[in-house]
Amino acid sequence: MPTTRRATGGARAQHGPGKGQSTLSFSNRVSKSVSRQDAKKPVVSPITEKDAEEDVPEVTKVEVEPEETLEVEQKETKEETEEEAVEEEQVPTKSEAELRAEKISDAQIAKYWKNVQAQSIAPQVHVEDVSLGEKILRHFDVSLHYGPCVGIQRQKRWERAEKLGLNPPIEVLAVLLKQESPGKQQAHMDELLNSTAVGA
Amino acid sequence: MVTLEEVAGLLKKPSDIEKTQVSRAPSSYKPLDSFFLKKDRSYKQQFADTYFLRLVTIKPAVEKIAAETWSGTVIGGETAKKVDRVLDIRQGELCWVSGTVYMDMPLKPNILEDVSKDRWISAPITTDRYYSEDGQDQVLLEDDSGRVRLVGNVLKSVHLVTGCIIAVMGTENINGEIEVIDIKFPDLAPQPQRWTLTKPPTISGGGGHAKGKTQAWDEDEEMMDSPSPLKGNKGNKIAIVSGLCFSGTDPSYALELDLLHEYLLGEALDQNTQREELAKISRLIIAGNSISTTSATDNRTQVGGQSNGQQKPPAPSTKKYGYDSSSYNPLPSQLLDEFLSELLPCMPVTLLPGAQDPANASYPQQPIHVAMFPRSRSWCAPPSLAGPGSKAEAGWLDNSTNPWEAEVDGWRFLGTGGQNVDDVFKYVESEDRLGMMEAMCRWRCIAPTAPDTLWSYPFQDNDPFVMKTTPHVYFIGCQPEFSTKVIHGPEGQVVRLVTVPSFAETKELVLIDTETLEVSRVKIATS
Numbered sequence: 142m143p144t145t146r147r148a149t150g151g152a153r154a155q156h157g158p159g160k161g162q163s164t165l166s167f168s169n170r171v172s173k174s175v176s177r178q179d180a181k182k183p184v185v186s187p188i189t190e191k192d193a194e195e196d197v198p199e200v201t202k203v204e205v206e207p208e209e210t211l212e213v214e215q216k217e218t219k220e221e222t223e224e225e226a227v228e229e230e231q232v233p234t235k236s237e238a239e240l241r242a243e244k245i246s247d248a249q250i251a252k253y254w255k256n257v258q259a260q261s262i263a264p265q266v267h268v269e270d271v272s273l274g275e276k277i278l279r280h281f282d283v284s285l286h287y288g289p290c291v292g293i294q295r296q297k298r299w300e301r302a303e304k305l306g307l308n309p310p311i312e313v314l315a316v317l318l319k320q321e322s323p324g325k326q327q328a329h330m331d332e333l334l335n336s337t338a339v340g341a
Numbered sequence: 342m343v344t345l346e347e348v349a350g351l352l353k354k355p356s357d358i359e360k361t362q363v364s365r366a367p368s369s370y371k372p373l374d375s376f377f378l379k380k381d382r383s384y385k386q387q388f389a390d391t392y393f394l395r396l397v398t399i400k401p402a403v404e405k406i407a408a409e410t411w412s413g414t415v416i417g418g419e420t421a422k423k424v425d426r427v428l429d430i431r432q433g434e435l436c437w438v439s440g441t442v443y444m445d446m447p448l449k450p451n452i453l454e455d456v457s458k459d460r461w462i463s464a465p466i467t468t469d470r471y472y473s474e475d476g477q478d479q480v481l482l483e484d485d486s487g488r489v490r491l492v493g494n495v496l497k498s499v500h501l502v503t504g505c506i507i508a509v510m511g512t513e514n515i516n517g518e519i520e521v522i523d524i525k526f527p528d529l530a531p532q533p534q535r536w537t538l539t540k541p542p543t544i545s546g547g548g549g550h551a552k553g554k555t556q557a558w559d560e561d562e563e564m565m566d567s568p569s570p571l572k573g574n575k576g577n578k579i580a581i582v583s584g585l586c587f588s589g590t591d592p593s594y595a596l597e598l599d600l601l602h603e604y605l606l607g608e609a610l611d612q613n614t615q616r617e618e619l620a621k622i623s624r625l626i627i628a629g630n631s632i633s634t635t636s637a638t639d640n641r642t643q644v645g646g647q648s649n650g651q652q653k654p655p656a657p658s659t660k661k662y663g664y665d666s667s668s669y670n671p672l673p674s675q676l677l678d679e680f681l682s683e684l685l686p687c688m689p690v691t692l693l694p695g696a697q698d699p700a701n702a703s704y705p706q707q708p709i710h711v712a713m714f715p716r717s718r719s720w721c722a723p724p725s726l727a728g729p730g731s732k733a734e735a736g737w738l739d740n741s742t743n744p745w746e747a748e749v750d751g752w753r754f755l756g757t758g759g760q761n762v763d764d765v766f767k768y769v770e771s772e773d774r775l776g777m778m779e780a781m782c783r784w785r786c787i788a789p790t791a792p793d794t795l796w797s798y799p800f801q802d803n804d805p806f807v808m809k810t811t812p813h814v815y816f817i818g819c820q821p822e823f824s825t826k827v828i829h830g831p832e833g834q835v836v837r838l839v840t841v842p843s844f845a846e847t848k849e850l851v852l853i854d855t856e857t858l859e860v861s862r863v864k865i866a867t868s
Contacts, residue, residue, distance in 0.1 A: 285485035288393040292386040293801060301802060305397050 628818025629695025
C-alpha cells in the first residue's frame with residue numbers, strides 16, 4: 142500500500158490519545174550540519190540539541206511503531222534532508238561571497254576608500270559625522286552602475302549586482318556584514334525620499 | 342404474434358462489423374515556469390529596477406554586435422569609438438553608444454498631465470494609437486547617466502518602442518541631439534536544440550538530440566503503442582485557438598463553437614479523416630480571451646430605458662468599481678468549463694489567460710484559478726506545496742501564465758495572449774503584426790513596452806520578458822487575422838512566427854505540424 146501522507150506534524154504533534162507517548166526526535170537522523178541561523182523550519186526548530194540528547198535513550202526504549210508511521214516519518218525526514226540540502230547548497234554560495242568579505246580587514250577597507258576618494262576632484266563636504274563604513278555604503282548607493290538604490294535593500298542590491306556579473310566591490314559587502322544586525326539596510330537616498338514626518 | 346425477424350427495421354442486432362478504435366497521438370510536454378510570480382510578492386519596488394535589469398542583461402549582446410560592425414569604421418575621416426555613457430557623446434566626434442529607447446509621445450497616457458490638469462479618471466484612456474502623424478513623437482536614448490534625443494532618417498526605417506535596447510552610432514549636433522547614422526539591435530538570442538529538456542519518444546533507438554535530463558513522468562506519458570514514432574510523426578499536430586469568447590449574451594458564433602468542439606473531439610467528419618487528421622492533433626493550446634466581457638449591464642440599462650418610455654442614462658448608483666455586480670453572469674465560465682471538461686478526457690489542453698479572462702490585469706498574467714473550472718479541475722495538476730514551477734508534472738489541463746513558455750514535442754514554444762503585440766502596435770505606424778513580432782525577437786524582449794504603457798509587475802531580481810533563448814515557435818493569440826512567417830537569425834536560428842486569429846471573429850484555428858513546424862489553418866463555416 143503506498144505510504145499515506147499525514148497532515149503536518151505527523152508523529153510529532155499528536156493530540157488526544159497519542160499525547161501521552163513521547164515523540165520521536167529525528168534531529169539526530171540528519172547528519173549534515175546546518176548553521177543555526179539558516180534552519181528556520183518549524184519542524185526542526187522546536188527540538189533543541191538538549192532534547193535530542195535526551196531522546197536518544199528513549200528512542201531505543203520505545204517500541205517499534207507500526208510500519209506506516211515510520212515510513213511516513215522517513216519520508217518526512219527525507220524531504221527535510223532534501224530541503225536542508227537545498228538550503229545547504231544556498232548556504233555555501235552565500236557564504237562564499239560572505240567568507241571573502243569577512244576576510245577583508247579594516248585596513249583594506251580604508252585603502253579602498255582612499256582610492257575612491259582619489260578619483261573625485263574635490264573632497265567631500267558635510268560628511269564629518271558620518272562613519273567610514275556609512276560613507277562607503279552611501280557611495281555604493283549612488284553608483285548607478287549597479288542600478289537604482291531606492292526600493293531595494295543594500296545587501297540585496299549588492300547580491301543582485303554580483304549575480305548579474307557587475308563585480309561590485311567586495312569591501313562594500315564587508316562593511317555591510319560588519320554592521321551589527323540589522324544594520325542600515327535602506328539606502329540613505331531611500332530614507333530621504335521615503336521619509337515620513339512623525340507629527341508632534 | 343409477430344416475431345422480431347418479421348418486423349424488420351425496428352430493432353437490429355448489433356452489427357458484426359469490426360470497428361477499430363482510433364487513439365490520439367501522444368504529446369510530450371514540459372512547461373517552463375519562467376513567468377510565474379511568487380504568491381507573496383511585494384509591490385514596493387520601483388520600476389526603474391526592471392529597466393536596469395533589462396539593460397544589464399541585453400547590453401553585452403548589443404555591444405558585441407555593434408563592436409563587430411562598427412569598430413574601425415571611418416566616416417569623414419573620423420574613426421568611430423565607443424563611449425560608455427550616453428552623455429559622453431561630444432559634438433563633432435563620431436562615436437557609438439548603447440542604451441534603452443524611450444518614446445516621448447503626446448498621445449501616450451501621461452499621469453503627470455492628468456494630475457496637472459486635475460482630471461481624475463478611474464481607468465486609463467485607451468486611444469487606438471499613440472503614434473502621431475505629424476512628427477511630434479520624440480525618440481530618446483537613455484541609460485543610467487541620462488537621456489539624449491535621437492534624430493535622423495534612419496529612425497524611420499526601423500520599429501522602435503520604449504524599452505528596446507539598441508546601439509546607435511552618430512555624432513552630436515548643435516541642438517544637443519544625436520544624429521544617428523546607424524542602429525544595431527541585439528538580434529536573436531541563441532536557440533536551444535530540439536529536445537533539450539525532454540526526451541524524444543525513442544523506440545527506433547537513438548532518435549533526436551536526447552541531451553536533456555530524463556524525467557520519470559515523461560516516460561510515463563509517452564505511449565509506446567505507435568510502432569515507429571519518428572517516421573510516423575510526420576502528421577502530429579498541435580492546435581492553437583484563441584478568442585473563443587464564451588459569452589452568455591452573444592450567440593452569433595455559438596454554432597461554430599460547437600462545431601469546433603466536435604472537430605477537436607474527433608466526432609465530426611468521417612472515420613478516415615478521423616484516423617488521418619483528427620487523431621493526429623495531440624494538444625490544444627487556448628491562447629487567451631476564452632471568456633468574453635460583453636456584460637449584461639448594457640442590455641439591462643437599455644431595457645430599463647425603453648420600458649420607461651424615455652432614454653434615461655444608466656443609473657450610476659448601481660455601478661460600483663465600474664461594473665454592476667448584481668448582473669454578474671456566471672454563464673461564460675460555465676460554458677468554458679463544459680467545453681474543457683468534455684475535451685479533456687481525450688486531449689491535453691493548455692490554457693493561457695487573455696486580456697478579458699479572469700486573471701490579474703498586469704503582465705505577466707498568472708494562471709486562471711482552478712476554482713473557475715469545477716468540472717475540469719480534476720484534470721489539473723494537484724496543488725503542490727512547493728508552489729508553482731516545482732518539479733511536479735503538469736496536469737492534463739495546464740492552466741498557465743500569459744506569456745507562456747514550454748517545450749512541446751521537443752520544440753520550444755513561446756506564446757502570449759496578444760497584449761504585448763497590441764501595445765507595440767500602438768507605437769508604430771505599420772499594420773504589420775508579424776513585423777512587430779520579428780522586431781520583438783530581434784530586440785530580445787517580449788514586452789518592451791512594459792512597464793511604460795503595458796501594466797506589469799515591478800521585477801527586481803530578473804526580468805523574464807528578456808528572451809535569453811529564442812524559441813522555435815512564437816505565437817500570439819487574439820489577433821485580427823491569421824498570418825505566419827519564418828525568420829532567421831545570425832547564428833542559424835530559425836523561428837516560426839504565427840498570429841492566431843480570434844475565433845469569435847474569424848472562426849479559424851491554427852494547426853502546427855510537430856515535425857516540420859508548418860502551419861495550416863482550419864476554418865469552420867456553417868453555410
